[in-house]
Amino acid sequence: MDMQDTVARLKQGIDTMADEVKLQDLILRSLRDLRAEFRQSSDRFCPNLIAELQRTARLAEAVHEFRDAVDDAADARTRDEAMDVAWQLESLRARLWPPMLARRLDKELRELAERAASLPEALTLKRGAIRRRIVMELESAAAPCTKCGKCVVLRETAEGAFWGCSAFPRCFSSRRLKRDEWKSLESAH
Numbered sequence: 001m002d003m004q005d006t007v008a009r010l011k012q013g014i015d016t017m018a019d020e021v022k023l024q025d026l027i028l029r030s031l032r033d034l035r036a037e038f039r040q041s042s043d044r045f046c047p048n049l050i051a052e053l054q055r056t057a058r059l060a061e062a063v064h065e066f067r068d069a070v071d072d073a074a075d076a077r078t079r080d081e082a083m084d085v086a087w088q089l090e091s092l093r094a095r096l097w098p099p100m101l102a103r104r105l106d107k108e109l110r111e112l113a114e115r116a117a118s119l120p121e122a123l124t125l126k127r128g129a130i131r132r133r134i135v136m137e138l139e140s141a142a143a144p145c146t147k148c149g150k151c152v153v154l155r156e157t158a159e160g161a162f163w164g165c166s167a168f169p170r171c172f173s174s175r176r177l178k179r180d181e182w183k184s185l186e187s188a189h
């Protein structure tokens, strides 16, 4: 393809493409072709064009980072992670200069903000993990079922926690937690 056509198509793509995957693909392909052309006849490239292509190469890097951030946004499991990604996206704003991409960025930030509102805070997840670990420790230390000898498991109901037989429903045996077991469990809150 002719160099002028390649440049024209590249410019048009930057002005009109809203799909960052397709745009990144177009930029990378165009730059590769133009570099090959440059090696053949560099005199056809005026300084303005070279500067513009360098700017476009930087745009391709920003688009790459944007795609990574969009993936991270989808993977965010806590509000804190979502906020980190939001900062990452916001920091790309100046470098994603084509208007279509700026709108894509806004859309992504809006969706992330909506999703973040329903995500748990990292501390909540951490507390859950600590509690699960304490429960496991208590269960492995608890004496077995007095009726059938199977190990016991912590059952939690609205009325509170108790030790139930792991053979339930074959064995209905249950017992209350000891004072120190209660204390360990309470410490997880």
Ligand SMILES: [Zn+2]
Pocket: 145, 146, 147, 148, 149, 150, 165, 166, 167, 171, 172, 173
């Ligand atoms: Zn039992």
